[in-house]
Amino acid sequence: MTQEQSWQQCCAQLATVIPDQQFAAWIKPLSSPHWSEDGNTAILHVPNRFKLDWLRSQYGARITESLSAIVGRPVQVEFIVQKAPARAAMHHSGAQGLQSGSGTSSTSGSAQATHSADHATPQQLASPDGVSNAARDAAEADALERSRLNPMLSFETLVTGKANQLARAAAIQVAENPGRSYNPLFIYGGVGLGKTHLMHAVGNALLAQQPGARIRYLQAEQFVSEVVRAYQRKAFEEFKRYYHSLDLLLIDDVQFFAGKDKTQEEFFYAFEALITKRSQIILTSDTYPKELREMDQRLVSRFDSGLTVAIEPPELEMRVAILLRKADAELAHLPEEVAFFVAKNVRSNVRELEGALRKILAYARFSGQDVSIGLAKEALKDLLSLQNRQVSVENIQKTVADFYKIKVADMYSKKRPASIARPRQIAMYLAKELTHKSLPEIGELFGGRDHTTVLHAVRKIGQERIKLQELNQQLHVLEQTLKA
Numbered sequence: 001m002t003q004e005q006s007w008q009q010c011c012a013q014l015a016t017v018i019p020d021q022q023f024a025a026w027i028k029p030l031s032s033p034h035w036s037e038d039g040n041t042a043i044l045h046v047p048n049r050f051k052l053d054w055l056r057s058q059y060g061a062r063i064t065e066s067l068s069a070i071v072g073r074p075v076q077v078e079f080i081v082q083k084a085p086a087r088a089a090m091h092h093s094g095a096q097g098l099q100s101g102s103g104t105s106s107t108s109g110s111a112q113a114t115h116s117a118d119h120a121t122p123q124q125l126a127s128p129d130g131v132s133n134a135a136r137d138a139a140e141a142d143a144l145e146r147s148r149l150n151p152m153l154s155f156e157t158l159v160t161g162k163a164n165q166l167a168r169a170a171a172i173q174v175a176e177n178p179g180r181s182y183n184p185l186f187i188y189g190g191v192g193l194g195k196t197h198l199m200h201a202v203g204n205a206l207l208a209q210q211p212g213a214r215i216r217y218l219q220a221e222q223f224v225s226e227v228v229r230a231y232q233r234k235a236f237e238e239f240k241r242y243y244h245s246l247d248l249l250l251i252d253d254v255q256f257f258a259g260k261d262k263t264q265e266e267f268f269y270a271f272e273a274l275i276t277k278r279s280q281i282i283l284t285s286d287t288y289p290k291e292l293r294e295m296d297q298r299l300v301s302r303f304d305s306g307l308t309v310a311i312e313p314p315e316l317e318m319r320v321a322i323l324l325r326k327a328d329a330e331l332a333h334l335p336e337e338v339a340f341f342v343a344k345n346v347r348s349n350v351r352e353l354e355g356a357l358r359k360i361l362a363y364a365r366f367s368g369q370d371v372s373i374g375l376a377k378e379a380l381k382d383l384l385s386l387q388n389r390q391v392s393v394e395n396i397q398k399t400v401a402d403f404y405k406i407k408v409a410d411m412y413s414k415k416r417p418a419s420i421a422r423p424r425q426i427a428m429y430l431a432k433e434l435t436h437k438s439l440p441e442i443g444e445l446f447g448g449r450d451h452t453t454v455l456h457a458v459r460k461i462g463q464e465r466i467k468l469q470e471l472n473q474q475l476h477v478l479e480q481t482l483k484a
């Protein structure tokens, strides 16, 4: 079989496992690879960095696997950016033809290949409608750059589970119908749970459908800095023109607007302008709108005027699925029992899960061992001992009192108003959950209360947590604070 035929066969095989639309968008446009002299490496040319990152992360492993199976031995697949200046694309002349881009990358990290202009024909460079592919690719790459979107954070790379299914469904709706379904979309949840990921996923999906869309992602602090800069330069007109002209504005962690009045004012104007012209806004925060502190009430009510959805901490099975998916993307074998071990021990958020996995894979690579529970224990020694560190009841009482703005002394007092009794019950619940103390011991530490009082609190908060999203969210924040 020729190399060309093996590529054709690989494509045919991929077409059976990759959904049609994705296959047409990503695999079909690829030209047959160039092969290294030893025939062990297939080099696929892609037009820009965005496509390179995407192809590598989404399809690199599958292409490698399929091609290896077809040629009957392990081969490596490399991607290389091959830029074509727009002018050269339309008036192809030898001297101004393709140049190898600087942004090369490979799935294997082995030597990069260089290619001359002669490999490309004008047909490869220009689409039938006469619009230069290269020009379009350059525009796409440009749009990506301007938007500050991370192409790796897509719907495809997001593992779905109970914890994020509502937020994901809402985000998909918004991506399909920007400005017309939920506007703004307000996503809230604890740290490292995938809020930023979801936001980028909408941006990337929109950019894929409309390469010319004006999209901007930024963290709230960056928006604050831009307001300050506009202030200093007296350039508010320019600032307004830019922000009010966007099709999609993504602002992460809006709780950082707290107390920044001028920022809030400017954001309010931008918000009104964008909503009026049906541009989409997506915001994230660590809490739901009404809980945002030092925020203009006009803004709070605007935040809540579209759809507000929570992302919860992932449950065990979802944590396992995330680990397996991430290992897969790294082309690493993670036995399921190890995934369960890690997921049981790293519970707080996805970012920590990713960190734990990275440590395990690096440890396995450097020590030349297979991934096993023993190896995971060794690799995560520090993390696990930190987790076993006892949280004290006193610390829980102080943290909960601070959170609900009551006095620590109220944790031991006999006072009964709900504003005090409820935080006290929450502290008892956390004491049972996070320490090894018995019910009578906990009762003793809460001003000599009976163990049945503690039991009642533990059961009540435990049951309410399942039903009340708000309470669950607060408990999650408290748990993260206490375990930090």
Ligand SMILES: Nc1ncnc2c1ncn2[C@@H]1O[C@H](COP(=O)(O)OP(=O)(O)OP(=O)(O)O)[C@@H](O)[C@H]1O
Pocket: 153, 157, 158, 159, 160, 164, 189, 190, 191, 192, 193, 194, 195, 196, 197, 198, 253, 322, 350, 351, 354
């Ligand atoms: N469901 C998921 N599937 C796959 N990866 C996920 C998922 N949720 C989160 N991640 C990954 O976990 C990491 C942290 O997620 P992200 O940055 O989106 O969290 P966040 O909620 O925005 O946190 P923060 O509040 O700290 O900004 C990212 O690398 C993200 O890709």
